[in-house]
Amino acid sequence: MGRRASLGATLGLAISLAIGSASAAWAGALKIGYSDWPGWVAWQVAIDKGWFKEEGVEVEFEWFDYVPSMDAFSAGKLDAVGMTNGDALVVGATGGKSVTILINDYSNGNDMIVAKPGIKSLKDLKGKKIGVEVGFVDHLLILNGLEKVGMKESDVTLVNTKTNETPQVLASGDVDAIGAWQPSSGQALKLVAGSTTVYTSADEPGLIYDVLAVNPATLAARRAEWLKVLKVWDRVVAYINDPKTTEDAVKILAGRVGLKPEEYKPFLAGTKLLTLAESKKVFEKGDGFKSIYGSSKIVDDFNIKYEVYKEKQDVGSYLDPSLTNEVAK
Amino acid sequence: MKRTKWFQVRKPLSPASRTLFGILSFVVPLTIWSLVSYVPWIWHPQVLISNPGSVGYLKPGMRANRAVFEQEVETAIANGAAPPEGRPANPVYLPAPHEVATAFYTSFTAAPETRDGVWLHESLWHSIQIIFWGFLISSLIGVPLGILSGAYPAAARMTEPFTEFFRYLPAPAFGALAVAILGIYDGPKIAIIVIGTLFQQILIIANTTRQLDVALVEAALTLGTKRRQMLPRVVIPGVLPNLYRDQRILLGWAWTYLIVAELIGTSTGITWFITQQARYQHFANVYAAIMMIGIIGLGADMALAKLGTRLFPWDRTEATS
Numbered sequence: 013m014g015r016r017a018s019l020g021a022t023l024g025l026a027i028s029l030a031i032g033s034a035s036a037a038w039a040g041a042l043k044i045g046y047s048d049w050p051g052w053v054a055w056q057v058a059i060d061k062g063w064f065k066e067e068g069v070e071v072e073f074e075w076f077d078y079v080p081s082m083d084a085f086s087a088g089k090l091d092a093v094g095m096t097n098g099d100a101l102v103v104g105a106t107g108g109k110s111v112t113i114l115i116n117d118y119s120n121g122n123d124m125i126v127a128k129p130g131i132k133s134l135k136d137l138k139g140k141k142i143g144v145e146v147g148f149v150d151h152l153l154i155l156n157g158l159e160k161v162g163m164k165e166s167d168v169t170l171v172n173t174k175t176n177e178t179p180q181v182l183a184s185g186d187v188d189a190i191g192a193w194q195p196s197s198g199q200a201l202k203l204v205a206g207s208t209t210v211y212t213s214a215d216e217p218g219l220i221y222d223v224l225a226v227n228p229a230t231l232a233a234r235r236a237e238w239l240k241v242l243k244v245w246d247r248v249v250a251y252i253n254d255p256k257t258t259e260d261a262v263k264i265l266a267g268r269v270g271l272k273p274e275e276y277k278p279f280l281a282g283t284k285l286l287t288l289a290e291s292k293k294v295f296e297k298g299d300g301f302k303s304i305y306g307s308s309k310i311v312d313d314f315n316i317k318y319e320v321y322k323e324k325q326d327v328g329s330y331l332d333p334s335l336t337n338e339v340a341k
Numbered sequence: 342m343k344r345t346k347w348f349q350v351r352k353p354l355s356p357a358s359r360t361l362f363g364i365l366s367f368v369v370p371l372t373i374w375s376l377v378s379y380v381p382w383i384w385h386p387q388v389l390i391s392n393p394g395s396v397g398y399l400k401p402g403m404r405a406n407r408a409v410f411e412q413e414v415e416t417a418i419a420n421g422a423a424p425p426e427g428r429p430a431n432p433v434y435l436p437a438p439h440e441v442a443t444a445f446y447t448s449f450t451a452a453p454e455t456r457d458g459v460w461l462h463e464s465l466w467h468s469i470q471i472i473f474w475g476f477l478i479s480s481l482i483g484v485p486l487g488i489l490s491g492a493y494p495a496a497a498r499m500t501e502p503f504t505e506f507f508r509y510l511p512a513p514a515f516g517a518l519a520v521a522i523l524g525i526y527d528g529p530k531i532a533i534i535v536i537g538t539l540f541q542q543i544l545i546i547a548n549t550t551r552q553l554d555v556a557l558v559e560a561a562l563t564l565g566t567k568r569r570q571m572l573p574r575v576v577i578p579g580v581l582p583n584l585y586r587d588q589r590i591l592l593g594w595a596w597t598y599l600i601v602a603e604l605i606g607t608s609t610g611i612t613w614f615i616t617q618q619a620r621y622q623h624f625a626n627v628y629a630a631i632m633m634i635g636i637i638g639l640g641a642d643m644a645l646a647k648l649g650t651r652l653f654p655w656d657r658t659e660a661t662s
Contacts, residue, residue, distance in 0.1 A: 045525075045607075048620065060456045073457075074525060074607045077616065084606060087521040129409060176620050180434065199622050203433060205390075205405035206398055267454025270617055 041070040042230070042237060045081040045093040048269055049193065050283040051117035051222040052094035056268040057251055057261050058244045069240035078175065079145070082108065085227070091234075092226040096149045097304055098311040100225045100330055105321035110225035113335045114242055115291040115304060118221050121214035122282030123153050124197040127189035128182060129206030134161045137210070140188035143173035143181045147320050149220055150175070150191035155314055156219055157211035165318055179203045194279045195269070214282070218301030219311075221294070222283075231332070242288060242339045249287045252280070288340035295333035304331060371438065378437035381429045389430035395422035404430055436625040444625035445632060448614075461614060465633060468599060468610035471527060475534025475602070476595045480588065483542030488584075490543065491550020492576050500543060508540035512598060516605040525606035533602035538595045545587050553579045582649070582656035589645050596638050 046052040055073060058064060064071045076084065078095075085093040086108030093110070095103065096119075100110050131137060134157050144150050155165060173181050178190040179200040189210065190200055201207055213220050224241075231238060252261040259273070266276035286294065299306040308327045315321055346352055354362070377384050388410040393399035396413045405413075410427065417424040431437075436444075448461050459467075490497040512533050519529030553576060561575045603612030611630055618626040649656070 048617075056455060075613070076606075076608055077604065080605065080608075083517055084520055084525045087517065087525075089520060089525045089606075176616065179622065183432065195621055199620070202403065203622065205403050206409055208398075264455065267458070269621070270454070270623075271621060 041072040042091045042234065042241065043072050043074060043089070044224070045074050045076050045084055045090045047076050047078040047081050047094065048195065049078070049094065049222060050122065050265065050279045051285060053265045053268050054116065054248050054252060054261075054285060055094075055245075057248045057264050060264050063244045063247055064241070067240040067244050069237045069244075071241065079148070085110070085225070088227070090227070091230040092224055094222065095225055097221040097223055097308050097330075098152050098315070099148055100223065101308060101312055101315060101325045101327070102147060102320055103225075104330060105315075105323065105325055109228060110330065111228050111231050111332045112223040112225050112304070112330055113231065113238055113332050114224040114245055114288075115286050115294055115336070116222045116224060116245070117283045117285045118218055118294075119193065119213035120217055120282055120284040121212045122194040122197065122279060123150055123191075123213035123220055124193070124201075124209045125150075125154060125157060125189055125191050125211040126178075126182060126197055126200045126204075126207050127210045128185070128204060129208075131188060131210065132208065134158060134163070134210050137189055138163060138167050139169075141169045141171050141186070142189045142191060143171045143178055143187040144191035145175045146170055146172040148175075150193060151320070152311060152314060153211065153213060153216075153219065154191050155318060156216055160215075182207065194282055195271075198278065212282075216301060217284070218294075218304075218307050221304050221307060223304075225330075235335070239335055239339055242335055246288045246339070249285045252285060253287075288336050291336050292333070292340045295331070295336055375438055378431060378435070385429035385431055387430045387432055388427040390425060390427040392426040394425040395420075396425045399425050404433060433622050434624045436628060440625040441628045441632065444623075445629040448626050448629055461630075464610050464614050465637070468603065468612070468634075469637065471530050471602065471610060472534065472592075472595055472599060474527070475531045475598075476538065476592055478531065479535045479538040479542055479591075479595070483539045484546055484584070484588075487543045487546025488550050488572070488577065488580075490547035491553075491580075492572060497547060501547065504540050504543050508544065510536075512537035513601040513605075516601075520606055527609075529605045530602040530609075533605060534595050534598050537598035537602075538591060541594060542587075542591050545591065546584060549583045549587050550576065550580050552583070582653040585645075585649050585653065589642055589649075592645075593638060593642065596634065599634070 044055075046055055059073055074081075074084075074090070081090070081093050082095055082099065082103050084090050085095075086103055086106070094116065095110075097112065100112060104110060125134070125142070127137065131140070137158075142154060144154060151170070154168075154170070158164060158167065171181075171187050173187070173190065175192050175196050178192040178196050180203070181187055182190045182200045183203045190197075192200060197209075201209070224245075226238060251257050262273045262276055262280065265280070266273045269276070294302070294304050296303055297305045299309070301307050301310070305327060308330065312325050312327055316324055347354075347358070386407055387404040388407055390399050390401055390403045390405060390410075393401065393403075395417050399405060399413070405425075405427070407429070410425065414424040451461070453459055486496075486500055490500050515536055516529065516533065519532040523529045523532055557575060557579050558571070561571065566575060599610075600612050600615070603610045604616070608616065611634060615627050615630045618624075618630070
């Protein structure tokens with residue numbers, strides 16, 4: 013890492029604040045931002061095993077908190093970032109246009125609305141407070157859930173809360189429920205005895221796809237390298253799914269986030285990792301949640317309706333199935 | 342050691358009392374923490390479940406609110422089922438002193454789990470470097486500017502009104518801009534420390550410079566000091582011990598910006614450790630890391646204070662601080 017170089021650069025910049033910014037990375041390693049979500053932590057297997065080198069592609073994975081990773085991507089400092097298909101639209105609408113070339117997984121229960129003891133269903137949340145990171149993925153989960161039981165956003169009060177802090181916020185009693193993904197959702201369940209999930213992403217599989225979203229310029233310039241990254245992903249999924257190697261894979265994933273392997277296992281269960289062959293089907297155009305086109309379209313409608321952003325996004329321009337189709341057998 | 346002496350305004354303490362009070366200043370908070378942690382009837386708003394009995398949702402090792410727990414015990418007994426068992430506990434985010442002490446040790450000895458992982462001491466060293474560069478850059482600008490402002494009213498009018506304005510702007514809010522200009526690594530983090538420190542620094546240094554005894558300036562003029570000699574020969578030597586003390590306080594100030602600074606861009610340093618541990622509710626580790634920052638900060642300050650008495654033997658105020 014060019015840490016020393018960047019320190020020198022800072023010195024220069026601080027003294028004469030007038031220097032303009034330079035250079036998205038056009039050469040060198042592909043810079044990919046990832047954060048604490050099982051479908052992205054999965055990359056750690058390939059990093060630890062040196063599979064990128066084996067495929068002949070140079071990558072640098074940078075560990076972030078989720079929202080800062082998207083900020084860095086918007087600022088043009090990353091070639092790609094792991095985010096949800098819905099957040100890709102949110103980020104794109106505010107200036108960080110991306111193209112999804114790979115679907116890592118869909119959330120299959122890891123995203124949850126956890127309510128304090130006594131609240132048994134979404135309906136009970138009428139007039140209550142829900143802590144959630146407003147404008148991002150689990151806000152969407154809440155809207156989707158509420159609509160199913162015939163409620164609107166205005167029927168509840170959303171309290172903007174950092175996902176990391178949702179367990180403590182639920183425990184504080186100042187809100188009646190929280191929306192979060194693993195590990196925070198699970199920590200909330202553990203921290204507040206008697207709390208239950210009233211809605212999860214398993215109730216609407218395909219609402220939340222987790223993807224690799226690439227900067228369009230880098231994609232055009234370095235397509236061949238991205239194809240190799242996709243090949244590596246297929247190896248990762250195979251390694252995690254193969255019963256013979258699952259244990260080793262879980263150990264690597266748990267190590268990345270600082271947990272014991274047996275503590276990490278449940279997180280994988282709530283995430284349906286997709287092989288390229290499986291994503292190929294998801295990448296087919298269609299309506300409804302089975303297709304990422306349909307899912308993103310629904311998310312776009314939601315975002316407009318609830319004014320997460322103002323202008324309709326051209327969903328098709330955010331998705332490029334061609335790489336997956338090319339590599340998938 | 343007469344007790345009445347303690348309550349005389351600005352009366353210096355005897356060395357023995359100084360040591361005693363110094364130790365007490367740490368012992369008292371530590372005792373309060375221990376009492377809250379170890380005495381079951383102080384606070385302990387939760388129950389750590391040891392045996393869930395007949396209650397389905399309770400699991401061993403879980404913490405339930407006491408009211409919920411008592412409710413479940415009553416219900417179980419009323420129904421003739423096995424009541425849950427447990428002992429009073431504090432919330433998971435207030436670990437006991439011995440847990441933090443253990444975490445302090447184990448977090449240093451635990452090897453990184455992944456190939457690109459780092460040891461805790463490497464994270465700490467990274468954070469120290471961020472502070473070092475941030476404070477150095479801030480000082481390179483802030484100290485000269487502050488001295489000029491303190492010495493020359495014209496310079497003061499040119500800098501201080503804007504500085505007064507800017508110092509209220511929240512440094513972390515510049516995070517996105519810093520990332521856009523300086524990238525995702527250490528650049529934006531250092532920039533946040535600089536923004537957070539610099540504007541206070543200019544004002545504090547200017548103020549200190551202004552407090553230089555006017556008699557010194559007048560004496561120098563009477564003795565025929567030339568205008569260009571005033572600053573290097575009279576003003577700076579005159580305020581140097583006080584500037585040094587200001588810098589120590591400002592260094593502490595820079596440390597308080599570390600956690601917000603390190604949240605910008607990639608997760609690194611001690612903040613990476615703290616947020617990652619907090620996400621999985623390992624609060625003993627979180628407090629251990631917070632303590633480390635305290636120890637490093639206090640240690641550095643004490644070393645600088647010692648150095649100060651060597652550098653400025655003529656400074657009288659230092660002895661009593």
